[in-house]
Amino acid sequence: MWKQGIIVGLWLLLPTVFGIMIWAAETPAPNPATVQNDPSETSRQLNKALIDTVCEKILAGEYSAAETMLDTAIIPPSSSCESLKAIVTHLRTIDEQLQKEVTDARSKAEADLKPFRDNPPANDKDRDKAFSILLRLRNLLGDHQQAEFLRDPFVKKLMQDAQNSADALRSQGRWADAYSHGLFWLRILDKDNLQYEKQADDLIARASLALALKDGPCDTAADRFQGVQKDMLLKAITTLDFRYVELVDYDGMVRAVLDEAERIPDVLEKSADPVSISFRKEGLPGFREGIGQFRAMLDERPRPYPKEIFLHIVEDTLALNTETIRLSEPILVALLSETAMSALDPYTTLVWPADVNQFQKAITQEFDGIGVRLSKQGKFLKIGGIIPDTPAARAGVEAGELIVAVDGQSTEAMSSNCAVEKIAGPRGTTVTLTIQKPGATESRNVILTRARIVVPSISTDRRRDGESPGAPKHLIDPENRLGYIRLSNFVENTTADLERTLTQLEAQELRGLILDLRGNPGGLLQAAIEVVDLFIEEGPILQSKPRFLFPSFWTARREGTHPPYPLVVIIDGASASASEIVAGALQDPKHQRATLVGTRSFGKGTVQEITNATGAGSQFKYTTAQYHLPSGQPVVSRYMAERRHTQDWGIVPDIEVKASRPNRRMSETNQQGESSDLDNSEDNEEFQAAAVPSKEEDPQLAVGLLILQTKLVQSGQLIQLARAEDPKARDNK
Template sequence: MDSPRPAIPLQRHSRWNRRMDLLTTINRCLAFDKQADQSNEGKAIAKHARRRRVAGRMRTFALVVGAIAVGGSSMPAFAQGFVPSRGPTVSAPTNDAERKLEEQERARALTDGIELEDAGQWSDAIDHYESATRRFPQDRILYQRLLISRLRFDVNRRYQDQTYLRSLRDMTTSQSLDLYSEILANLQTHYVDTIEWSRVLLHGTAALETALDDETFVQTMLPNATPEQIEKFRMEIHHRISQRSTQSRFDLRATVSQVASMAQQELGLSGTATVLEFVSGAVSTLDTYTRLLSPGQLDDMFSTIDGNFVGLGVELKPGEDCLNILSVIPGGPADEAGIVAGDRIMGVDAISAADRDPDYVADLLRGPEGSLVSLEIASVDQQPRSIRVARRRVDVPCVENIHLVDTDAKIGYFRLTNFQKSTPAEVEKALWALSRQGMRSLIIDLRDNPGGLLPASVEVADRFIDNGRILTTRGRNARENFDYSAHRANTWNVPLAVLIDRNSASASEIFSGAIRDSNRGTVVGEKSYGKGSVQGIFRMQAAQFGLCLTTAKFYSPSGRAISRNGVEPHLSVPPTYIAARPDENGRLVTELEDDVLQRAIEHLAQPAH
């Protein structure tokens, strides 16, 4: 039996109302999505929220009641893999027992996600809801929670990003409004779908309301404002924006300019900070991949594309009071300093990792080429030690573990970790190295490959496909429409197997889809991710920010949409996971009882090959 609704303490009424107003704002955005009415779902979620008695959880669970948190030069062919927000359609339950089981699974997915939100684990909440929405693509409530978590994560990440904070301090309100106008112009010209300006404004309002309720934002930007002042301003903006008519992007600039002036007068909030919330909100909820890039994120993006960066040469993952080192690039500064996969960074330049956000600590590893950074390193089998390492430019290889996986059958193998500018040349070098060892057939491993540059994936496919279409892209802007066909002379004609899994996405799906549809090789493993959109990276002229913008969708040679569908393997083989271990390149990986690789070897070793 459901417990009665707990009384809301008087001092919490304003927070409850604040949350409900935010939900009203973001609910209006759903009107543009033309999704089904969710009144019954809203009641169910409200009942769930009423069960929660812990006062400290009111902040998060009030968001559940009702619905959703909304939701220059360019490189137009970048497609990096991230988990999509909505997955392929799944079969509906056919009987009462199946429907009951599905409802239980949905309820559990929601409960688990809310617990992550309650703990402030926004990144984990995003991962959880992305997985859940792939399992239940029509579940509106789970999708709402995903968008709420994104807004929360984004505001936390922005105010831990030192390059963002420096830009905020250096920019005038006028410059930030110019950035907003430039962002809107790019949306109008290049975005894959038609833009609804009223929705964009509501997105920005939701972002600002989220920021005004975020502890880090308030401490950083509003140290002298009282909660009552913030609440009064928030309510005024909420009601003013919700009643405002917006016909063009020029109307948006005028409205945001007025809001910035009001925030400055009533709260002492920097006009630039206000405008940047509307900038972020304008893009972050359009789709999973479109996002504003701070100066540091923009540099990182181009470093990923180029395949090199200035740093220590380590791959990191947040840990408990530390940064875990997953892999170390051979020959890089960290490698030469004796750092290995499995080590933990406990502090950087006398700042403890336990006292700061992991992103903040990771940002401390940045710096000019040649500069020194002090690290506190803990190893499994050694006492903690202090070392100083010089930052320098590091080339990141994308082709790994090149060898003959079967010396008798002369089956070559290499793993392709992502697609970057250097990928075609690295693949060519690996092919010739295997050829000199007598390679008679080849396995290319794309498992866990998140994607990368579209041209790189097309160019690699062109090395194996001698004729026919490789890829088609289609966008709202005709300039995004391309048909890529094989044209390279002297292709490699060895028998080929391509390994994929559920984490093979984007550019890796371009390659594996082309191999499959052209009957050039055998695809082995699991169905791929289903990330079938193209992002352009635009460097803004008004400020040192960037825009990662979805500009097109792509299709396999047969015309099949990759988005939400993925690439189906010829030979379906699920992986068997055993344990984490460092591989020969120092990368901490999950070891497989590699049935997928073994199946590919058996297939290529058959006499017909």
Template sequence: MKAVILALVAAGVLAVGSFFPEPDPKEKEELIFYAVSNFLEQVHYRPLEMNNDFSENAFKSYLEVLDNSKRFLLQTDVDELQKYEKLLDDQYEEGSFEFFNLSEQKINKAIERAKKVYDETIKMDFDFTIDEDINLDDEEKAFPKNMDELKEGWRKMIKYEILVRYEDKLEANEKAEKKKTEEELKKEAYKDAKEMFDDWFDRLGEIRRSDRFEAYLNTITHVFDPHSDYYNPKEKQDFNINMGGRLEGIGARLQRDGDYTKVVDIIVGGPAWKGKELEVDDLITAVQQKGEDEVLDITGMRVDDVVQHIRGKKGTIVYLTVKKKDGTMVDIEIERDIVIIEEGKAKSVIIEREDEGHKYGYIRLPKFYADFESKDGRSSAVDVALEIEKLKAENVDGIILDLRNNGGGSLRDVVQMSGLFIDEGPIVQVKPRGREPYVLEDEDPETKYDGHLIVMVNGYSASASEILAAAMQDYDRALIVGSKSTFGKGTVQRFYDLDRAVRGNGDMKPLGEVKLTTQKYFRVNGGSTQLKGVVPDVILPDNFHYIETGEKQYDYAMEWTEIDPVEYELPKMTVSNKEILSKNSAQRIESDEQFKLVLENAQRLKENRDDKIYSLNFEEFNKEVDAREQAAEKFKDLWSNQIIGLNASNLPIDLEFIEADSSRIARNDVWIKDLQKDIYLNETLNIMKDMITANPSLGSLEKK
């Protein structure tokens, strides 16, 4: 069947052309499925044998995607679908959608059935005095065997949501000046729960066949590995925006508000911000392109569809019909332009502690961004280099590079960035499928910064963050400080344009792109970060200290492997006495009251996560909530108190840019205040102080 499809594609006869005004979406699905499966077989790092194991894994994963909460499908539905449990490999090879078509039919009918059950159940008068409970662990639940079990599941779920809101309102009522009766509060809780469920079913009703098809397709790619995904054209556009930090449009963030599209943020420096007419909380009701007669009513339209009509090329004009907060309707003309998104970019401050005499540079890097669409686009490596130069001009005694919660990004940029701290040499080994590994090197003999360096990480520092941390650790160039280990993603992905894989069929394009894992990367010492991550030199406990997180939590994650190391020379500027630095920090943490609380809180969070049974008796539920709140009370100030003597300040060179806009000032103030409450940063400064004492000659080149 695949050979037949390939021949048809090559001949260009799959296009509907003049036979129908619109192409058949199912034929487009066939093209996308063919192209994705072809790429999976040809370029994925770990090609899989199409057998019963593959089929069973794909079936299990898709069933979880289809109805993970077990709120819609009956066991009889699952039984019908389960007939295909060992046939998906055959359907994959044949390009058949028989199972997918049945699953779409089943879930759509199941949602309609559940909506009727909900409509009946929400009208019930719930009794909160009887003793019963609900299990919120979806994995432990079974699919309802019949309608009675389905109705019972919905009754308990609705009752739980009302109970949660009722308890919240009772608590808020105790603090309110004007008290309400319990009956009034209960009615409000019913009303709020109903609005939540109604909105949820509205959103379920907006799910299109294409959404389910993409979910099905990604179920298959995820059996290969968790980081291989299909991206429709809109998703790929969003990915490029996220990576590059730039877009062509009006510079406003939107979200759904009932049937309307609401403006929730205006991006500083963008066209909407410059025009001053579009404001936060405005409701956009219609869109018109200059030069076109059609005024498009977007009421009830999905936000991702609205965005596609509002974005556009630089220099083009769009007209928005907007309902203002006072109820007036206005038409706003906006000329689209390049919008630079500041959030997510590298930025730095000076950190000092009273009576210490040291001045430290701090660089925050949320991701390894790179704009591949523009020659003059932003690059994280270039931006970090600029921040280093600014900090050197301030004559700092050490630099902290904060990669916490940095999920990675550009491989090119992490290699260049690592090279800022060493003369030259290998940074990472990259192994393609079926070939020998090759080495990506820093070929620039210049060292941008040779001083005291600490890299901060946590369990959500992934991919490129792990490459940099591993390289700095292997070169003994920096001290790595953070939680038990980093995320553990040791694979490299690449995008493939499906349009280039399918000749002709222009009426069905664009088809989107597929992001596939094509390589694994390895440290210069031959080890891998896959699954294991990077274990810091100094470990600081956090909220997830007793909870397993990261790559190892994924189904079908690639295995850990290692290869031969490559030759590399340690730089002149190395961190010595790592063991002493770690020991000193451990002693401080052991006696530090805040870190004691961190460990207690981590244990509490683990226990809360493991406890999935909740009482639906109000008195018992209230006791459980009170017990949890009392337990949490002990930790409420853990992250909210400013650390005495810890001061963060903007670099003088940055002040003009920051002070040019009030919203920028506000965001900066929040960031500075948060830094001054950061107990991990405070302990990292203790470690840096010890490092300077233990390595007094480090950074001598910078001090000349």
């Protein structure tokens, strides 16, 4: 085991409470010799059985059943039963608050939508505003209401208008606008419509292609692909043949390459913003005709297409380029390689020599900047997340907002890497960001002073009102000695930081712990294994199953295991990769070490490795294995589940609790988690957890704390608990 840890700050959060304090303690186990002659002992045994059953119901999320059992029990109530009644009342109050929040939010969305229903929007700007309200409304509806929502005449008309606008913008070569004002909304409003999905993917590909072929504020298109060689792709293919997680889908790669090749002449010729690279315009008809002939010949061949066909298509396309449009070969090799790899999974990619430095910064997690994560979606430069205790966090910048300009320069033509270069810089210098909320027309300027950014492994979010700066910040419930730790990522020092914090908590007589993994995108696989090992004495932790090689097994060691105090883990839709390994292993039936609270996790399900085998200063990141939890079940990949049009990915919590509306940004910011091999870690550039919200906004944490208190009662421990007002009594006032 590893001896490690860190101090983390917390705010005390408890549900809204009224009334008196209750103390609950379970009496010692009875002496069997006295049971037959002692009626009070029989009562205690019945009470113990009732408490155990009620606790099991609560821990399964069956609050109504638990409440009924407590209300109808015919045995004399104990103080523990009274405590459980208070806990159930707290939980029902939280449920009611969330339901009221949904009802209020629906009413607000309907009110905001009414002006658009009365006067249907006639332009893209107003239509975007209406769509943003519709999206809010749709997210508040149950599954059974989705179809009815899409049949609403106003919604149907708005979606048809958006489709017409997208078609017009597409014909003008305005790919990014066609996506952002049309297919972006259609795709997310009607998730099951495969035509919308196909159109959206094509527009994103065209917009990305146009951006790649234009000089940017930071570099030229030629510089971007400097050093790219065809041999890098061939070496990557060799690696995939032997090390990829499954049989390589060369059929899909062939189709992706042909689709990209068909897009190239359209983007070169029709893009509203002319490309910056040189090409022979007179060769465009010949290139189109040649690609059409390739597709026609392939239609006559049996499928799936093998590796040889893929290599022939790449070679033939490069040769056709030489004969016709004469794009720079490094550029064409890069375009075909990137689209081929994307056909396999979202995480397999070639890193070209010009991008390696930025790639390595993501791995080390140390840099000078302002503390934001960025992603490029069409023409939008989106803030995927905010790193706590950084200039951006202190200035109130929020995840999900858009950066429309950097130091007065529009970000529309900037790539993600270019934007990072513009925003980052020597510590102590300033940068001005022009920030806008999605769907809004107003923007604001924020001046930030750059600083050294070290992505923390353990957050220091304060949790207690009125604390002095030097006060201990680990205990979320000091009266019951319950601790709270939030892990933001998994890096080399995570286990050491966590163990140090646990040791400090245990020195304060820790009796239970909440481990918060919300918004944690993952990181080092080995760090995840070590974290699990802190809480499990023995047995399997994880299996990593590659296609050809023998599986890798990780098991827990008794040495260094921390005491078996009750444990709750909170997860959400942004808990990915290494977070899912930790949550899944602690929840697993083989260990049953933790109760999971929150919402379904992201669904990464795979492990990546990084190799320099592609040579000449490039790197290759590829998916090498699936991971399986202690009982043998896999963590289902979201990518694979969506390809099957199912939603069974990731880790499912024992108790589902939706985030409050303000807190939901943390789980709705999308999300690709990374788990790398033992010596490599790359947190995804597209998201990072925002700061934990205030106690009034966090029902997931409130429920987690009540579940932890339930576990204390179940184990017969003394707890101090405040009584919540009974909703039934409140309704009768």
